[in-house]
Amino acid sequence: xxxxxxxxxxxxxxxxxxxxxxxxxxxxxxxxxxxxxxxxxxxxxxxxxxxxxxxxxxxxxxxxxxxxxxxxxxxxxxxxxxxxxxxxxxxxxxxxxxxxxxxxxxxxxxxxxxxxxxxxxxxxxxxxxxxxxxxxxxxxxxxxxxxxxxxxxxxxxxxxxxxxxxxxxxxxxxxxxxxxxxxxxxxxxxxxxxxxxxxxxxxxxxxxxxxxxxxxxxxxxxxxxxxxxxxxxxxxxxxxxxxxxxxxxxxxx
Amino acid sequence: xxxxxxxxxxxxxxxxxxxxxxxxxxxxxxxxxxxxxxxxxxxxxxxxxxxxxxxxxxxxxxxxxxxxxxxxxxxxxxxxxxxxxxxxxxxxxxxxxxxxxxxxxxxxxxxxxxxxxxxxxxxxxxxxxxxxxxxxxxxxxxxxxxxxxxxxxxxxxxxxxxxxxxxxxxxxxxxxxxxxxxxxxxxxxxxxxxxxxxxxxxxxxxxxxxxxxxxxxxxxxxxxxxxxxxxxxxxxxxxxxxxxxxxxxxxxx
Numbered sequence: 001x002x003x004x005x006x007x008x009x010x011x012x013x014x015x016x017x018x019x020x021x022x023x024x025x026x027x028x029x030x031x032x033x034x035x036x037x038x039x040x041x042x043x044x045x046x047x048x049x050x051x052x053x054x055x056x057x058x059x060x061x062x063x064x065x066x067x068x069x070x071x072x073x074x075x076x077x078x079x080x081x082x083x084x085x086x087x088x089x090x091x092x093x094x095x096x097x098x099x100x101x102x103x104x105x106x107x108x109x110x111x112x113x114x115x116x117x118x119x120x121x122x123x124x125x126x127x128x129x130x131x132x133x134x135x136x137x138x139x140x141x142x143x144x145x146x147x148x149x150x151x152x153x154x155x156x157x158x159x160x161x162x163x164x165x166x167x168x169x170x171x172x173x174x175x176x177x178x179x180x181x182x183x184x185x186x187x188x189x190x191x192x193x194x195x196x197x198x199x200x201x202x203x204x205x206x207x208x209x210x211x212x213x214x215x216x217x218x219x220x221x222x223x224x225x226x227x228x229x230x231x232x233x234x235x236x237x238x239x240x241x242x243x244x245x246x247x248x249x250x251x252x253x
Numbered sequence: 254x255x256x257x258x259x260x261x262x263x264x265x266x267x268x269x270x271x272x273x274x275x276x277x278x279x280x281x282x283x284x285x286x287x288x289x290x291x292x293x294x295x296x297x298x299x300x301x302x303x304x305x306x307x308x309x310x311x312x313x314x315x316x317x318x319x320x321x322x323x324x325x326x327x328x329x330x331x332x333x334x335x336x337x338x339x340x341x342x343x344x345x346x347x348x349x350x351x352x353x354x355x356x357x358x359x360x361x362x363x364x365x366x367x368x369x370x371x372x373x374x375x376x377x378x379x380x381x382x383x384x385x386x387x388x389x390x391x392x393x394x395x396x397x398x399x400x401x402x403x404x405x406x407x408x409x410x411x412x413x414x415x416x417x418x419x420x421x422x423x424x425x426x427x428x429x430x431x432x433x434x435x436x437x438x439x440x441x442x443x444x445x446x447x448x449x450x451x452x453x454x455x456x457x458x459x460x461x462x463x464x465x466x467x468x469x470x471x472x473x474x475x476x477x478x479x480x481x482x483x484x485x486x487x488x489x490x491x492x493x494x495x496x497x498x499x500x501x502x503x504x505x506x
Binding site: 012014018054057058061062063079083138179182183184185186187188189192202203205207230232233234235236 | 267268271307310311314315316334399403435436437438439440441442443445455456458460482483485486487489
């Protein structure tokens with residue numbers, strides 16, 4: 001394969017190609033525009049298709065490109081800052097909560113969740129599913145695990161499932177005094193159901209935010225929220241967040 | 254290729270394989286153990302190698318496997334919780350800062366950084382490089398951008414570069430009254446220099462934490478910290494964080 005332009009560069013070829021592609025995206029393409037197909041791109045930059053694909057994957061990781069089945073590769077809009085509250089502690093569903101309750105089920109949670117909630121191995125807990133939309137786009141899906149002991153007065157007369165039931169569970173939870181909350185963010189891959197809700201393919205990279213809500217000296221509720229990693233920047237702190245995204249030119253500094 | 258076990262499953266093959274592999278990791282392998290080669294694994298599970306590779310990539314994203322050049326694929330230890338302070342605001346280098354100053358340069362930052370710092374397009378700023386080690390492992394690399402206007406009294410007599418110079422810049426910065434700080438977390442890919450410091454390949458997925466330090470009504474310093482996404486869980490909040498990691502069984506709930 002002809003690789004004339006890139007042969008003398010000491011860094012990996014796809015890495016240099018990424019920088020070149022990144023500049024081309026900036027100067028020649030607008031947001032939402034569909035890129036030429038891989039064969040044409042590889043020919044234009046004089047690289048093997050495997051090299052091109054690696055560079056495209058990098059740019060996808062960095063949120064510069066989006067690959068959609070049946071559409072092709074498009075230039076991504078800048079990532080959206082999504083506030084993840086850690087400063088003002090509040091129960092899910094309280095105050096100006098941005099999440100929408102979707103459903104509520106009663107089921108035995110995964111073992112790792114039981115361990116945190118200190119419930120028995122097969123003990124069923126309320127499992128509230130919620131979703132979060134930002135700028136008209138689904139950005140996150142959440143499973144909220146609440147043991148029966150956290151909502152002892154919950155009336156069984158309500159709807160057995162659905163959003164109304166979910167809201168009833170959250171209202172009961174809010175009767176407890178919230179003593180604190182802790183969150184963690186890590187990289188994960190989208191499960192099939194979350195992927196569908198987030199309009200992604202299963203296995204797409206996601207940011208998983210786990211939040212433990214503390215009351216009566218124990219974990220009264222546990223939230224596992226899955227954010228789209230391609231379109232979201234999670235913001236923490238005083239205001240709307242930092243308006244800077246990872247810059248491809250940064251490496252030049 | 255024979256795909257007898259997986260043919261009837263309605264979800265993507267690699268996804269089901271991921272679950273099966275995940276269970277095998279749990280029951281048959283210990284942390285640090287090297288997996289059999291791809292050909293043997295593909296044969297054992299009766300899948301094409303492309304399918305196997307997709308499943309391995311998922312498990313790598315989730316922090317279950319590590320792939321290292323010259324070593325092969327090994328079973329990863331559980332991710333380490335790394336505290337990212339958002340509650341107690343403090344200048345870099347103040348108090349019990351966990352970061353180690355490595356070097357200090359004076360250079361024009363990338364355009365996106367200049368924009369946040371409101372410095373001129375080609376104006377040089379102090380660029381402090383720091384590194385963070387947790388449990389004896391490098392977990393993060395940071396570039397900290399500080400405009401000269403934030404450290405007006407900085408003496409030019411000190412060492413011109415190196416960790417001593419970096420510490421002198423941070424000491425000067427700490428004279429300002431910190432008014433607030435804001436952070437954002439997003440997915441990125443490791444630049445070559447960060448990758449080397451983090452013992453990863455260039456382009457590996459990383460969690461990029463951008464923090465803006467506010468003083469005198471403007472951004473007095475900007476930190477861009479790159480955390481290993483394979484080994485780290487970033488924790489926020491009251492205590493050492495949430496001791497739950499994304500559970501492969503969770504999808505069964």
